Amino acid sequence: MGEQNGRAVRLASFGGPEVLDIQEIPVPQPGPGQIRVRVTAAGLNPMDWKMTADADTAALFGLSLPTGFGTDYAGVVDRIGDKVTGFAPGDRVFGGALSRAVADFVVVDAAGAHAANEAYHTPDGVDDRTAATLAIAGRTASAALAAVGLRPDDIVLIGGAGGGVGVFAVQLARIAGARVIGTGAPASAHFLRELGAEPVAYGDGLADRVRSLAPGGVTAALDLQGTETVQVARELGVPDDRICTIAARVEGVPAANGAHAAPGALDGIARLVAAGRLRVPIEASFPIEQIRRAAELQAGRRVKGKVVIDL
Structure with a gap:
């Protein structure tokens, strides 16, 4: 060449x-x-x-x-x-x-x-x-967590936790001090645990499975795939302003993409990777x-x- x-x-x-x-x-x-x-x-x-x-x-x-x-x-x-x-x-x-x-x-x-x-x-x-x-997944995860105002005392439900954005969102939330419940296929449970999430199978009955893991309720939610997690979060009493989507639009619920990430977010993620804190x-x-x-x-x-x- x-x-x-x-x-x-x-x-x-x-x-x-x-x-x-x-x-x-x-x-x-x-x-x-x-x-x-x-x-x-x-x-x-x-x-x-x-x-x-x-x-x-x-x-x-x-x-x-x-x-x-x-x-x-x-x-x-x-x-x-x-x-x-x-x-x-x-x-x-x-x-x-x-x-x-x-x-x-x-x-x-x-x-x-x-x-x-x-x-x-x-x-x-x-x-x-x-x-x-x-670039895309890291920024998107950072923007989504910022959109719900993630706090260290949060219990956050992340739908699609094992996907490209999910692996960043789970780890960034854990680094921030939050507890994470992550949805995925049953076969992904070990993978999600390694990221720091408590795995829960998506599909019918999701709300009940989340209640069993968090009897006191969840306080924030990210839906990284569609709208199932939005619906479940609402059923569990999470207010709309503490729910965020990236792949779908739901009236009343904030949506985020990588362009919304704060200046410096990507540099910060790269430094976390370099330090061995995020993989x-x-x-x-x-x-x-x-x-x-x-x-x-x-x-x-x-x-x-x-x-x-x-x-």
């Missing part, structure tokens, strides 16, 4: 994993205030395939064809544009590059003013695969040539933790 071309996953039409193709494209050049990153790993998130599933959704994110795929990345700075300060070739970095991260190279703004067009220094002790999972389970990693298989696994919604593409 020469300087002039690099691999990138591209979509010529919107759709599912079957529309993902690998192409050789010209290597992007950084402009003023930008850096170019040689990507070593790209983390996948549900939003990646949701926002490229159809033209109307893609338009909401400012995407048009042809477009790339994936947002979370980690790698090494290999070129900087004019007027860039704080970064130099050879620096390890991570961050977001909206729907273009699964590629050999990405160009992002060094100032990092936009949540999906940014770079942060990767702390020592954080490997690139892990760094490539942090990111990676269920599977795939070479870029297996992008369709990786996207199918991610879209199946049975992943415990994260899926990463190696470049």
Whole structure:
């Protein structure tokens, strides 16, 4: 591979994993205030395939064809544009590059003013695969916990606790001092316990199972998958302003996404990883040539933790 071309996953039409193709494209050049990153790993998130599933959704994110795929990345700075300060070739970095991260190279703004067009220094002790999972899921979990005003004395019910956002939300809540009850499939119980949650099976009878674990009730709830946890939290007497969704909209209930995270949230999460206080389970990693298989696994919604593409 020469300087002039690099691999990138591209979509010529919107759709599912079957529309993902690998192409050789010209290597992007950084402009003023930008850096170019040689990507070593790209983390996948549900939003990646949701926002490229159809033209109307893609338009909401400012995407048009042809477009790339994936947002979370980690790698090494290999070129900087004019007027860039704080970064130099050879620096390890991570961050977001909206729907273009699964590629050999990405160009992002060094100032990092936009949540999906940014770079942060990767702390020592954080490997690139892990760094490539942090931006979307870490920010989203932080924003959701902030939306409910999490307190150390809370008992928080987290729906979808073993998913990509859930693994961050559970651990961040525990670090904050809260008690966590996490929903998941029965087979995920051991995984959830390792994260620090008390596992409870989702589905019919969830409210009763939560009552048996917390007879005094729960005080806050995050629904990271749909609306089941919202309904149960309401049944258990949790006020709407202490419930948060990320994947659905429920009237009266706050919704959060990564763009709502407080400044510095992502840096803080990376430091927790570096300090060994927060771990990111990676269920599977795939070479870029297996992008369709990786996207199918991610879209199946049975992943415990994260899926990463190696470049």
